[in-house]
Amino acid sequence: MLDRPLSPPPVEVIVAVTQALHCEARLLDNEDFDGWLAMLNEDICYRMELKSRRFRADRSPPLPVGPGVIFNEDLGRLKLRVDRLKSGFVWAEDPPNFIRRAISNVEVVARPAENEVRVHSVLIMHRNRIDGTTRVLTAARTDLWRGEGQAWLLAGRDIVLDHSVLPDSNLNAFF
Amino acid sequence: MRFERIGREPDYSRYMDLKEGWLDRRIFSDADIYEEELYRIFARSWLFVAHESQIPKAGDFLTTHMGEDAVIVARQADGSIRVMLNSCPHRGNKVCFADAGNTRRFVCNYHGWAFDTAGDLKGMHEEYCYDNGDIDFKNHGLKNVAKVSSYKGLVFATFNGDAPSLEAWLGDFRWYLDMILDNEEGGTEFIGGCIKSVMSANWKFGVENFIGDAYHAGWTHDSGCRSMNDGMPFPPIDMEYSYHASVNGHGWEFGTEGVGDLVLLGRPKVMDYYNKIRPKMAERLGEMRSKIFGSVASASIFPNVSFLPGISTFRQWQPKGPMQFELKTWVIVNKNMPDDIKEEVTKGVMQTFGPGGTFEMDDGENWENCTTVNRGVVTRHERLHYRCGIGRQIEHDTLPGIVYRGQYNDANQRGFYQRWLDMMTHDEFGKMPTRPEPRLGNVAETRDLPGLFAL
Ligand code: FES
Ligand SMILES: [Fe+2]
Numbered sequence: 001m002l003d004r005p006l007s008p009p010p011v012e013v014i015v016a017v018t019q020a021l022h023c024e025a026r027l028l029d030n031e032d033f034d035g036w037l038a039m040l041n042e043d044i045c046y047r048m049e050l051k052s053r054r055f056r057a058d059r060s061p062p063l064p065v066g067p068g069v070i071f072n073e074d075l076g077r078l079k080l081r082v083d084r085l086k087s088g089f090v091w092a093e094d095p096p097n098f099i100r101r102a103i104s105n106v107e108v109v110a111r112p113a114e115n116e117v118r119v120h121s122v123l124i125m126h127r128n129r130i131d132g133t134t135r136v137l138t139a140a141r142t143d144l145w146r147g148e149g150q151a152w153l154l155a156g157r158d159i160v161l162d163h164s165v166l167p168d169s170n171l172n173a174f175f
Numbered sequence: 176m177r178f179e180r181i182g183r184e185p186d187y188s189r190y191m192d193l194k195e196g197w198l199d200r201r202i203f204s205d206a207d208i209y210e211e212e213l214y215r216i217f218a219r220s221w222l223f224v225a226h227e228s229q230i231p232k233a234g235d236f237l238t239t240h241m242g243e244d245a246v247i248v249a250r251q252a253d254g255s256i257r258v259m260l261n262s263c264p265h266r267g268n269k270v271c272f273a274d275a276g277n278t279r280r281f282v283c284n285y286h287g288w289a290f291d292t293a294g295d296l297k298g299m300h301e302e303y304c305y306d307n308g309d310i311d312f313k314n315h316g317l318k319n320v321a322k323v324s325s326y327k328g329l330v331f332a333t334f335n336g337d338a339p340s341l342e343a344w345l346g347d348f349r350w351y352l353d354m355i356l357d358n359e360e361g362g363t364e365f366i367g368g369c370i371k372s373v374m375s376a377n378w379k380f381g382v383e384n385f386i387g388d389a390y391h392a393g394w395t396h397d398s399g400c401r402s403m404n405d406g407m408p409f410p411p412i413d414m415e416y417s418y419h420a421s422v423n424g425h426g427w428e429f430g431t432e433g434v435g436d437l438v439l440l441g442r443p444k445v446m447d448y449y450n451k452i453r454p455k456m457a458e459r460l461g462e463m464r465s466k467i468f469g470s471v472a473s474a475s476i477f478p479n480v481s482f483l484p485g486i487s488t489f490r491q492w493q494p495k496g497p498m499q500f501e502l503k504t505w506v507i508v509n510k511n512m513p514d515d516i517k518e519e520v521t522k523g524v525m526q527t528f529g530p531g532g533t534f535e536m537d538d539g540e541n542w543e544n545c546t547t548v549n550r551g552v553v554t555r556h557e558r559l560h561y562r563c564g565i566g567r568q569i570e571h572d573t574l575p576g577i578v579y580r581g582q583y584n585d586a587n588q589r590g591f592y593q594r595w596l597d598m599m600t601h602d603e604f605g606k607m608p609t610r611p612e613p614r615l616g617n618v619a620e621t622r623d624l625p626g627l628f629a630l
Contacts (some may be wrong), residue, residue: 048531050367052274060235068368070531072522084345084402085534091395092540131544133375164274165501166372169539171531 002018002090009110009117017117017145018106020152025101025123028174036174037075041146044084046073048139048159048175050166070171071159092172098128099173115147116155123159123175127168135168137161139175176518182575193589196562200549202595203377209497216478216598217242219342221331223480223491224258225246226505228328228364229275234292237275239503240493241332247281247317248330249292256325258295258332259317270317274369279319290317304423324522325359327356328363346613347575348476349424354468355484358456361511365489370504372530374544376481378500379595381492383539385473385481386426387419390563392471393601399533403441411437412471417582419564423610424477424594426587427576431463435471436485439534440523448516449485463573471582477594482507487520488528500547503525504529506520560593561585573616 008014020039027035050068054060073081084090105122125137144156159175182436190199190208202208222241225248229237232398236249238261247270263270270281280297281288287300293315299305320332324341326349331341338344345352351587356363357489374381393400393409400409410601417430433453437446449456449469457465468484489507493499506524508517517558528535549555551565571578579586593610601607 004196005440021233026178042253050368054276055273055278058273058276058278060275068370069521069525070370070529072525079525080402081533087398087401088538089398089401092537129538129540131547163373166370166530169372169374169530169543170536172536 007109007110013117013147014108015166017108019117019152019154020154021103021119021144023107024154025103026146029098029100031085033085036163037079037082037155039151040075040078041102041148041153044073044075044078044154045156046078046159047071047157051164053164055109072163077118090172092130092170095130097130100126104125112143117145119123120146125173125175127173137167141175163174178440182477183485185188187596189594191596193561193593196560196565196585197558198561200555200557200559200591203379204497204549206497207473212595213242216595217244217303219333219335219338219604220478221322221338221542222477222478223329223340223476224332225256225322225330226328226363226489226507227256227330230256230509232277234277234279234294235275236271236274238271240501241320241334243496244270244334246320246332247249247294248332249294251293254324254333257293258323258330262317262322263288264296264315264317265602276280278412294319317546323628326352329356331535335604339604342500344423345421345425346474346609347611348425348427348613350464350575350615351420351422351425351427351474352476353460353472355507356462356481358460358464358468359365359452359511360459361509364508364510365505365506366517367506370530372502372539373495373499373580374539375499376442376539376546377498378492378494379498380545381490381502381587382475382477383591384542385483385490386475386591387428387473387583389417389426389428389471389473390584392543393405395537399527399537400439402533403439410629412582414581414583416471417470417580418571418574419579419584419586419590420576420611421587421610422613424577424591424597425475426590427472428582428584428587429472429474430470430582431466432471433466433469435469436483437469439471440486440520440527442519442523442546444519445516445523448512461573475587477591483528486528488524489529495521517561540620561589565589575614577611 024039049073050070088157100123103121107120109118111118121141123139127135136142139162140160142156142158145152190202224239225237230250233250233252236247238247246258247257247261250256265288266285268283269284270283280291284332289297289299291297296312320334321336322338323332326341328619397408413430419428437449438595440609453465472485473483479492487507488504490502490504492502495501508519508520548576564579564581564586567580569580571579577590597607
């Protein structure tokens with residue numbers, strides 16, 4: 001991907017955005033969902049797609065709504081998910097699962113607008129469920145972060161899971 | 176064609192008593208029983224393999240499984256569909272690794288044997304190494320299944336040359352199937368791709384959940400329902416005018432309020448759309464079915480397909496060993512819907528019953544733990560309770576099948592396991608009982624049936 005302009009964003013921006021990514025992961029690991037929602041921009045678009053396996057030379061046209069959209073959420077929908085998790089009626093999360101997110105390969109790329117950056121990162125999610133089984137998921141994320149006043153807020157996230165078959169029975173977590 | 180398995184032949188009837196309403200837990204984890212299921216159920220049933228819309232053009236193909244047998248489903252130049260083993264007759268390697276696509280040839284990675292989309296062997300790398308008489312091309316293609324047939328867009332295949340026609344296999348269940356497959360001119364299509372996930376659970380738990388288990392929804396999905404509906408729990412079920420209907424192991428549980436599943440989908444535009452076409456639907460399918468469509472409902476086709484009419488998730492539980500299955504899910508829409516409504520349906524399905532959906536997320540771990548906890552040598556000998564509503568069978572003037580009153584019921588589950596038992600114990604299809612005696616007969620087109628609406 002030719003996403004590498006000649007000059008990188010200022011070092012303070014890179015540090016601030018990288019810190020935001022790590023902070024976000026910690027909030028989610030600790031189930032501080034309100035703290036996480038506060039890091040999201042009003043017009044956030046949060047998407048996840050599952051890949052399908054195709055021949056490199058495949059001649060068929062792309063599917064109209066994409067190969068397997070799992071999340072296609074706005075802020076309202078994300079809030080609804082958080083409400084569900086906080087409802088006290090999610091039996092599969094009680095006792096809680098242990099989730100740990102590791103973020104790496106962070107690449108902050110300048111955008112024409114000064115208060116915006118594109119951010120590539122890799123997520124490894126380790127999930128130890130209430131029945132003792134452990135699942136590990138990896139994903140690539142392409143984000144849009146926007147500087148609003150004092151803070152950088154997440155305005156867009158495209159998640160591509162590195163699995164053609166989901167190795168778990170649900171995706172009861174934010175990525 | 177019969178596929179024999181050498182081994183013990185236990186009396187499967189001791190694993191259940193459906194008149195009493197109990198099952199033995201071993202059918203959900205025992206490796207020998209599972210092997211026997213592959214022979215007696217998956218190698219002999221009509222199995223769903225594709226929706227016609229997934230492979231519209233010549234050369235379109237997809238790969239899937241029939242039981243644990245890998246198969247390729249491919250559209251031919253003449254418009255017909257072939258289903259063949261995805262395994263090379265040379266050394267057995269898998270021939271096609273793509274999920275789907277369009278091609279002229281399938282070429283094996285190992286020695287380069289090449290097959291056309293009908294499975295015929297067309298050539299190979301260094302063909303000169305075979306002398307005259309070494310190989311008969313005609314007999315070394317990809318093995319085709321015994322029969323392929325389709326019902327209103329759904330393509331089924333079977334390895335069993337003795338299987339009855341697909342129409343007879345589905346029987347009166349077609350009366351119900353038409354509610355999802357034929358509720359509007361133009362029929363249906365699958366939209367978007369296939370989402371696959373793997374669960375450590377026995378395949379039957381998925382099927383039985385969709386065939387009749389409305390009961391779990393209010394409790395399991397309490398959190399999802401409340402978050403979607405301003406904190407309100409599931410509304411109470413009308414036990415008087417809701418039903419279970421079972422036909423040859425297929426089953427549909429449903430209310431007659433017309434809106435429940437459409438509310439759960441959470442997309443008002445889709446609700447409006449169906450309300451708009453409902454009068455036409457009533458002309459097409461009759462008053463009763465136009466009232467059932469959209470109600471809280473779920474259904475399964477024996478042995479391993481399920482769907483939610485109204486919510487439009489369509490799925491298949493592919494067995495991968497006694498304690499594992501792969502779940503494949505698609506979105507099914509009416510072909511003639513405007514694009515924005517199709518998009519709304521897709522969004523709604525993913526938000527409710529995709530793997531990250533607010534309802535779906537609650538189910539998987541229940542099925543996994545129903546399966547794995549039964550490993551205990553003492554636990555596995557305990558019986559499970561399937562007696563709910565056992566005295567509520569009724570005769571209904573309009574509804575075909577074995578009908579029970581009250582949506583909270585184990586009746587369809589009992590019907591499913593009855594068919595399971597019939598297949599596990601009968602060597603010959605012809606001797607297997609039809610449950611119940613069909614009203615529709617074995618005609619191909621259900622909509623044109625004389626007197627259908629009077630049924
Ligand atoms: S195994 Fe396929 S060509 Fe040899
Ligand atoms: Fe459920």
